[in-house]
Amino acid sequence: MHAPSSPAPAPTLSLQEQLRRGNLFAEACPSREVLQHVTSRWGVLILVALLDGTHRFSELRRKIGGVSEKMLAQTLQALESDGFVLRTSFPVVPPHVEYSLTPMGTEIAGQVQTLADWIEHNLSTILQTRAARAEA
Amino acid sequence: MHAPSSPAPAPTLSLQEQLRRGNLFAEACPSREVLQHVTSRWGVLILVALLDGTHRFSELRRKIGGVSEKMLAQTLQALESDGFVLRTSFPVVPPHVEYSLTPMGTEIAGQVQTLADWIEHNLSTILQTRAARAEA
């Protein structure tokens, strides 16, 4: 990144730059949608949870505190349709469904976990910042 | 979780493990809130945008397609109170306010951008997955 003192920070990125990583800033770019699935409230937790390996629906529900069936199913579908999660259904009674990460899902889940780990690691600092701000 | 052949897959993570990175799964953990700020729809874009350096309010508004004033102000406040964004106000007329990343903000913004970059890099694959799924 460029120094704070840069005098002429191109007001808009070059086209090349925008194509490389910037069309995220474009309102209509589909990447925003994918990003939303991945960074959604439950999406993050599901991805990290599945890094531990295959889980059944109810296992996930128990593991992820506070998630409802509806949101779990809904988020799993979104992640599945994006190709991050693999859903395997066994036609037995009672039904048995397993969820696991695809190779692509494993990659992104790793990134997400890195982010989550960072936050947990710095959580005390963050909370102190907030507290200090509240006093002032 | 259970690898097909694993004989003794600890059903729950050890306490140590849970404290190291796992209380994210606890419903009440404040880390979830911080994570929400960072991964929120506009939070992601603001952080990445500010990686390019200091921006004024209206610069951000122009740069981030589709954001409303309200959400921009609101999200900036959240990120500021978490200590990721620094707000600098110059008491002149017309008002002049600059937003930049704190050291901590720079760190996390880097992580977020890595994530965003990964998605954009793999976007075509993702969209193909979706399309294939739509056919079937």
Added chain:
DNA sequence: CGGCATCCGAGTCGATACTG
């Protein structure tokens, strides 16, 4: 067991108007 459909309240979001 693993969902889907429906309903409904609470919160979020965006457009507009107004203030310092």
Added chain:
DNA sequence: CAGTATCGACTCGGATGCCG
């Protein structure tokens, strides 16, 4: 220019009930 205030639309998310 940089917000805040207000309001309506809309979405999110939980609870319930039903079906494979």
